[in-house]
Amino acid sequence: MTDTTTRPTGSETDIKGPGYRVWFDLPARTLHFEGVLRLSTSEYKPIEDLLDGVLQASPTLALRMTELQFLNSSGINMLYKFAIAARKKGETEIKVHGSSTIPWQGKSLPNLKKFLPAIVIALD
């Protein structure tokens, strides 16, 4: 019997495509982003649904970006919109783990704080 109470519903929890993978580690409440994400806005829909699902299921969440080498502007849009959704939901504890050796992260991740002031951003 699968426990569906804390699992995101209506979305895949392991999304793979050419050169990328986004998956949810349920026990650790961590979403992992890996590879190169340069998709069109509509192609981000499954990942957007996964983000929405995990946000609705739990207020505590980590996003691990240390293996995400590239993210295009449509992906950055998805990430910032997620921060806005978390702000609107309220009482969330979200932490983003990034890497200072991946250039886009140092440039674009800090903007997350503008949309969700309580977010914690840790760049290794």
Added chain:
Amino acid sequence: MDGIIGEYREPTDAGPRVTLVFYPGAFPVRWNQCSVAADFFAEYFVEVSESELTEEAERRDFIGSVGYVLNELIENAVKFCAGGTVVIEAGVETGEFVVVVSNQIATTTVDGLRVKFAELLDGDPADLLMQRVEENAANPELTTSGLGFLTMLSDYKARLGWRFDPAPGNPDNALLKTTARLQVKSA
């Protein structure tokens, strides 16, 4: 229809230069191919001696910034191309990476684009970016994020310019050239 918006500058013979031509009229270009083309320019120009990039952190920053900006420009060109070729010409000169991406667009879209580009350069990019994301969040049906140029300006400090010309041999189209410049070392 002729006209220039922003800081328009094409690469010259002052430094090493590479031109790549897509012929998407004959075959569709997928976004993965835009990504590969962007990475090619980033990895090629990090190696030219004029870039003077020896430190590992500087090289990484250059590849990340050039790869990001070019990928956005090529995605735009391929997405909005109304026929003809997509041409990418890039070079490094006097401490700057300079690129111009050319594609044809329908003449009817020129006036709207002019207004849009002028607005991008008029405001504070960080404010415009925040505003745009809030709008995107409020309107989930939007199919384009509109964040490409804004992130280039705000996060990458790119200097952008556009030029409109008549498209050769096609009165229904205009030729749009988009330029971006990045400091090689402050990337």
